Amino acid sequence: MSVDDALPEQTRRRRADKGHTAGVKAVAAAAGVSLGTVSNVLNRPEMVSPLTRAKVEAAMASLGFVRNESARQLRAGSSRILAYLMLDAGNPFFTDVAKGVEEAAQAAGLSVFLCNSNEDVDREADYLDLLEQQRVQGILITPVDQNSSRLRKLPSRGTPVVVVDRALDDAEHCSVAVNDVLGGELAITHLLELGHELIAFVGGPNTIGQVVDRRDGARSALEKNERSAKALIELTTGALTVAEGRGAGQRLAGLPVDRRPSAVFCANDLLALGLLQQCVSMGLRVPEDVAIVGYDDIEFAAAAAVPLTSVRQPRQLLGRTAAELLLDESSNPDHEHQRVTFTPELVVRTSTRGAI
Amino acid sequence: MSVDDALPEQTRRRRADKGHTAGVKAVAAAAGVSLGTVSNVLNRPEMVSPLTRAKVEAAMASLGFVRNESARQLRAGSSRILAYLMLDAGNPFFTDVAKGVEEAAQAAGLSVFLCNSNEDVDREADYLDLLEQQRVQGILITPVDQNSSRLRKLPSRGTPVVVVDRALDDAEHCSVAVNDVLGGELAITHLLELGHELIAFVGGPNTIGQVVDRRDGARSALEKNERSAKALIELTTGALTVAEGRGAGQRLAGLPVDRRPSAVFCANDLLALGLLQQCVSMGLRVPEDVAIVGYDDIEFAAAAAVPLTSVRQPRQLLGRTAAELLLDESSNPDHEHQRVTFTPELVVRTSTRGAI
């Protein structure tokens, strides 16, 4: 007693001990009803008399009852949660996709947990395990590693998967993507039309499918225009980040003028923004000395030092569609796996255009 | 039989039915050991003989055993997951904070679920309920609504809470913040030193504490410099987004020249970037016609059309510290609630400086 008096913080601490939370049983006892009735108040309130309901609700309030979701899920077999495992939470492109996912999930009464693999294969694998063990309703993922055996096994074990911004050749899940090859073609075709002869491609690592496709699109555009493959210089980066973009900018600016490309196509806008910043700070003029095309058309592309020409993707729509496919898969017994492909669009701005 | 033959997709569908997943019981049966032994293989592998372990592991692999995290948590009482409920996942500031959180969590062997309240009070409340019901280890939150009764109740019920980028007057949890009042003062003092007489403050809504503090800092700087309160024109926005920033830009540019502020202090960088973009597109020169100061110093601020002067916060450190406090709270019985405050720093760039 005197101890409690002397140490109020300890009281607080004790209160925070785990395991003290009241469960349905305690509520039932307090309200003087049975277990089942409490459960009915929670799940089928209309079939319990107003009087009883009031008693139970009062008991819940006074005991600070919090439903135990684990127990609930255990019984139910699956949760009301859906997860989006992002490639890079720091890239506005993916947070826009996430916004679309949230939109669709909310409309269906589900919640979304976002996870960030940060382009790290191990992190991705860990999260996949975790989410499967959590028995989430389904997983939306923009994979780092498209050959992940973990990923392939999920659907057959009961966790639906929808691949976002990528199309796997696997038939076990839906996917929603944008035609990245076409996007690459658009970018390079635009630069060729402007008269550029030597072009750099900045992107990497090559484990990322988007990078590969966009590069393939770039090459194919060269071919279609009957240019040599040597017209494309490849600068490989370790990730698709602003910092890597700056690094690439430095390498670019370091080239002797006669071998320096007059235009650069970056695998995403973060790279492009970093590259742009570095070029400007090293005295190269954009677009006079170097023209730059980005990819994604994130909100910041238009607000850049030199507004960025970029290949636009329907970001939010991508997320919304993916979530809808997932919901269909987990609720509709006649679900057929689909591969939805959207078409990108080139948005031309100052970074490739002479004038203001 | 013939039906199965004719419709291979249906087979696939059936396989994806829920409830078929093998549990410890099935594994035990398949390996010819008891339930407890399987559990030992999972949790204390060193105390089961290599031979038995091999048998069990083989059985797990062949049955595709996936641990049921719900059941696990139910027994254990809490999970190995920690959640960060963000104010706006589209704002790079918060994703940087999240990165710090993930860093600290990973070091401690925990996983992080990110949730996005999107500045919506109801969404925030829903997520808080959900996370509490999930019995997460703890919740990191940048609150929309600092008076949320839900939020206040959490710690006493056993879910530790750390408030990020905000300090509540409540004594029931730790908080990690940056001195926003000081940040506001830094910004305005800088503008006054440059000779600006009429300054606009752009930010809102006023339910967001950061906005209020930064505005208060702005006012206090005026006072300290013996200027009239009228020297600060307030343009209130509905959210801290690029779009709202553009709107504010439009309102600003619409003012008659003699009543138009020569400088603007924006409550965050997104507003500043939007405002900057709008001003430029409406023919105002920055910084000649309008000087702009942002807040947060996100990576994109430096890459903007006109590199942005901004108040820098230690973003990642903020997240890391918050997560560490949370971990301490849930593991250390002698934990004392702390209120950590970092100091912001003004980064001057072209948007407030005459020359290049």
Add this chain to the structure above:
DNA sequence: CGGAGTTGATGAAAGGTTTCAAAAGTGGTC
């Protein structure tokens, strides 16, 4: 007043994992 029908409340069982005290097995020693 008896029986049918309706409404509301009950409580046991199930769901998958972990824990722990107890049992079984192993090897060595006197």
Add this chain to the structure above:
DNA sequence: GACCACTTTTGAAACCTTTCATCAACTCCG
């Protein structure tokens, strides 16, 4: 061959919720 110390395995109990068949009470009608 009995006993001891030690390692390994066992199985029942507990965690909390939901479901569902069953029961009780009440209303209405003949």
